[in-house]
Amino acid sequence: MAEIKRIVILTGAGISAESGIDTFRAAGGLWEQHRIEDVATPEGFARNPDLVLGFYDMRRAALARAEPNPAHIALARLEREFAGELLLVTQNVDDLHERGGAARVLHMHGELRSALCTSCETRSRWDAAMQERPPCPVCRAPTLRPDIVWFGEMPYQMGRIYQALEACDLFVSIGTSGAVYPAAGFVAEARSSGARTLELNLEPSEGSRLFDETRLGPASVLVPEWVDAVLNT
Numbered sequence: 001m002a003e004i005k006r007i008v009i010l011t012g013a014g015i016s017a018e019s020g021i022d023t024f025r026a027a028g029g030l031w032e033q034h035r036i037e038d039v040a041t042p043e044g045f046a047r048n049p050d051l052v053l054g055f056y057d058m059r060r061a062a063l064a065r066a067e068p069n070p071a072h073i074a075l076a077r078l079e080r081e082f083a084g085e086l087l088l089v090t091q092n093v094d095d096l097h098e099r100g101g102a103a104r105v106l107h108m109h110g111e112l113r114s115a116l117c118t119s120c121e122t123r124s125r126w127d128a129a130m131q132e133r134p135p136c137p138v139c140r141a142p143t144l145r146p147d148i149v150w151f152g153e154m155p156y157q158m159g160r161i162y163q164a165l166e167a168c169d170l171f172v173s174i175g176t177s178g179a180v181y182p183a184a185g186f187v188a189e190a191r192s193s194g195a196r197t198l199e200l201n202l203e204p205s206e207g208s209r210l211f212d213e214t215r216l217g218p219a220s221v222l223v224p225e226w227v228d229a230v231l232n233t
């Protein structure tokens with residue numbers, strides 16, 4: 001096998017499932033309990049800010065009770081020990097990669113522990129509830145929203161991600177259903193750049209046929225196994 005020099009990893013909700021964080025599309029997952037258009041669109045927020053702020057307050061509180069699992073910890077080890085270039089992109093808004101030890105995580109859909117002020121556009125680290133309309137720490141306006149990329153909004157740092165996808169020789173997708181774009185299109189992008197593509201998931205994703213290889217099983221088992229293999233070759 002040719003030497004791997006540049007890896008792009010995309011993670012989704014499945015990597016945090018074994019930490020007790022709900023995924024979106026599973027039976028009983030977040031989208032069965034809440035309507036997407038009510039809680040994950042700018043229009044839903046404009047219609048009923050209380051509902052949306054409460055939804056994210058509930059998820060921020062659940063995150064405080066969760067711990068990283070062996071998959072997060074293995075990727076942090078890869079980030080430290082891999083001699084080539086690695087870009088770890090997550091669709092997750094939790095901070096379990098960071099708490100597992102990863103230092104350079106690109107959160108393309110935003111972060112639960114961050115607030116975005118719609119008046120002064122400043123981002124602030126945020127661990128409290130937002131439903132009571134606390135003031136922005138910078139401009140004092142009571143106009144904070146969760147720093148989350150909703151449907152119809154532009155995910156963060158797309159230029160940097162596409163640049164890395166063009167240059168990578170291995171693309172690995174972990175624990176994502178491949179139902180949401182632009183992330184679902186990354187595998188095709190990487191393939192067209194000549195990269196090898198690998199999927200680690202509990203079940204085949206929607207774009208599974210685009211991967212050179214799919215390994216099925218829980219992330220807490222598959223990811224440490226794969227990281228061991230990369231670091232030992």
Ligand code: BJW
Pocket residue numbers: 011012013014015017018023024025026029040091092093109148149150151152153154155158174175176177178179180181182200201202203204205217218219220
């Ligand atoms: C395990 C496991 C275990 C379980 N071990 N695995 C038509 C065509 C194409 C695009 C569009 C279209 N119509 C509209 C669009 C665009 C839209 C879109 O994609 N809609 C789809 C519904 C079709 N996208 C957007 O609007 C995005 N913005 C955009 O496109 O801007 C324009 C643009 C143009 C050009 C370039 C760039 C941009 C924004 C998308 C924002 C997504 N936001 C959300 C919610 C906010 C975050 C939050 O509240 O947390 O992000 S939606 C939700 O889905 C969340 C997730 O990050 C995202 C992906 O979900 P994920 O992670 O895949 O979770 P699940 O639950 O779906 O899957 C879990 C997987 O884990 C499963 O496969 C399980 O098997 C597996 N699993 N346990 C391993 N133990």
